[in-house]
Amino acid sequence: MPDDSTPEDRAAPGQSETTGSPMIQVEQLDKVFDGGFQALKNVSLEIQRGEIFALLGPNGAGKTTLISVICGLVRASSGSVKVDGHDNVADYRQARAMIGLVPQELTNEAFTTVWDTVSFSRGLFGKPKNPAHIENVLRALTLWEKRNNRLLELSGGMKRRVLIAKALAHEPKVLFLDEPTAGVDVELRREMWEVVRQLRDQGVTIILTTHYIEEAEEMADRIGVILRGELVLVEEKAALMRQLGRKELTLHLDHALDQVPAALAGHDLALTEEGHALVYTYDVARQEEGTGIAGLLADLEATGIRVKDLHTRQSSLEEIFVSLVRERA
Numbered sequence: 253m254p255d256d257s258t259p260e261d262r263a264a265p266g267q268s269e270t271t272g273s274p275m276i277q278v279e280q281l282d283k284v285f286d287g288g289f290q291a292l293k294n295v296s297l298e299i300q301r302g303e304i305f306a307l308l309g310p311n312g313a314g315k316t317t318l319i320s321v322i323c324g325l326v327r328a329s330s331g332s333v334k335v336d337g338h339d340n341v342a343d344y345r346q347a348r349a350m351i352g353l354v355p356q357e358l359t360n361e362a363f364t365t366v367w368d369t370v371s372f373s374r375g376l377f378g379k380p381k382n383p384a385h386i387e388n389v390l391r392a393l394t395l396w397e398k399r400n401n402r403l404l405e406l407s408g409g410m411k412r413r414v415l416i417a418k419a420l421a422h423e424p425k426v427l428f429l430d431e432p433t434a435g436v437d438v439e440l441r442r443e444m445w446e447v448v449r450q451l452r453d454q455g456v457t458i459i460l461t462t463h464y465i466e467e468a469e470e471m472a473d474r475i476g477v478i479l480r481g482e483l484v485l486v487e488e489k490a491a492l493m494r495q496l497g498r499k500e501l502t503l504h505l506d507h508a509l510d511q512v513p514a515a516l517a518g519h520d521l522a523l524t525e526e527g528h529a530l531v532y533t534y535d536v537a538r539q540e541e542g543t544g545i546a547g548l549l550a551d552l553e554a555t556g557i558r559v560k561d562l563h564t565r566q567s568s569l570e571e572i573f574v575s576l577v578r579e580r581a
C-alpha cells in the first residue's frame with residue numbers, strides 16, 4: 253500500500269488519529285490461554301463514540317476472544333482496556349455497565365416471557381426497575397406486541413431481537429454483537445442491519461464481529477481485520493476500498509479476437525466472453541500516477557480494434573479481504 257507519511261505522523265493500526273476520548277481504548281492486549289496458545293498478540297485499538305466498527309477475521313482468528321476480553325468475560329494476560337474511561341479490571345462494574353453484549357444464541361429461557369427476560373437482564377446490572385425504558389426498547393425492536401409471549405413461541409427473527417433487547421435493558425453506551433446475522437435468511441439480515449443502524453442513530457456505539465464481508469461492507473464505518481490474534485489492519489471502510497481495491501475496465505469489442513494482440517502485450521489484459529471483451533486490471537491506489545488507460549486506448553486505436561462499450565468495476569471488500577489473508581498466509 254503506498255504511503256508517503258512518516259512513522260511519526262502515521263497512527264499505529266487501531267489507533268485513532270482523531271482527538272477526543274474514545275469509547276473503547278484497548279492497549280497492547282495479549283492473551284495466552286492455559287496450555288500456552290496465544291490468541292491475542294499486542295492488540296491496540298480505539299473505538300470512537302457513535303461509530304459502527306466491524307471486526308473481520310477467519311475462524312479462530314481471535315474475534316470472540318478480543319470481544320470477551322473487552323467485555324471483561326476473559327482476563328487478558330497483559331495490556332489494558334478502558335470503557336468510557338473506566339479500566340475494565342480495576343473499575344469492573346462501571347466498565348461493564350457501559351456494555352451490552354448480544355451473544356449468538358438464547359440460552360434456556362424458553363418458558364419466560366419477553367417482558368420478564370428483558371427486565372431480568374436489567375436487574376442483573378443492579379439497575380432500578382424502569383418499565384418505561386423496557387417499553388421503549390421493546391417498541392423500538394417491534395417486540396411490544398409480543399411482550400407477554402414466551403420465547404419458545406417466537407420466530408427466529410423475534411428471538412434475535414430479544415437478544416438485542418436484553419443487551420439494551422440496562423442502557424449501555426456500547427453494544428457488542430457477536431455474529432449478529434449468522435445463519436439467518438437474507439430478509440432477516442437486512443432487518444437486523446436496519447435495527448443496528450437505528451441504534452447507532454440513537455447514539456449507541458456498535459462493535460460487531462462478522463464472517464459476512466457483505467455485512468461489514470454494508471454497515472461499518474471502520475473495519476478491523478484480525479488474523480491469528482494480530483490486528484493487522486484498521487481502516488475507514490471507504491479508505492480501505494480505495495487503497496487496497498483494484499479496478500477492472502471491461503472493453504466490449506466490435507469484433508471478437510482470438511488472442512490478445514502482441515501490440516497490447518505491455519498492458520495487463522485478459523480476453524473474456526469468447527473474445528468479445530478485454531478486461532484491463534489496475535490498482536486503484538495508483539490511479540493518480542496514471543493507470544495507463546489513456547495509453548491502452550491509444551494502442552487499441554493503433555491496432556484498429558474498435559470498442560463498442562466499456563465499464564469499470566471496483567473490487568469488493570471480499571476480494572480485498574481474501575487477498576489480504578493470502579498475502580499474510
Ligand SMILES: Nc1ncnc2c1ncn2[C@@H]1O[C@H](COP(=O)(O)OP(=O)(O)OP(=O)(O)O)[C@@H](O)[C@H]1O
Nearest residue numbers: 285286289291309310311312313314315316317318
Ligand atoms: N479457552 C480456550 N483455551 C484455549 N484456546 C482457546 C480458548 N478459547 C479460544 N481458544 C483458541 O483461540 C483462538 C481464537 O478463538 P476465537 O474464538 O477468539 O476465534 P474467532 O475469531 O472468534 O473464531 P470464530 O469466527 O470461529 O468464532 C482459536 O484458535 C481457539 O481455538
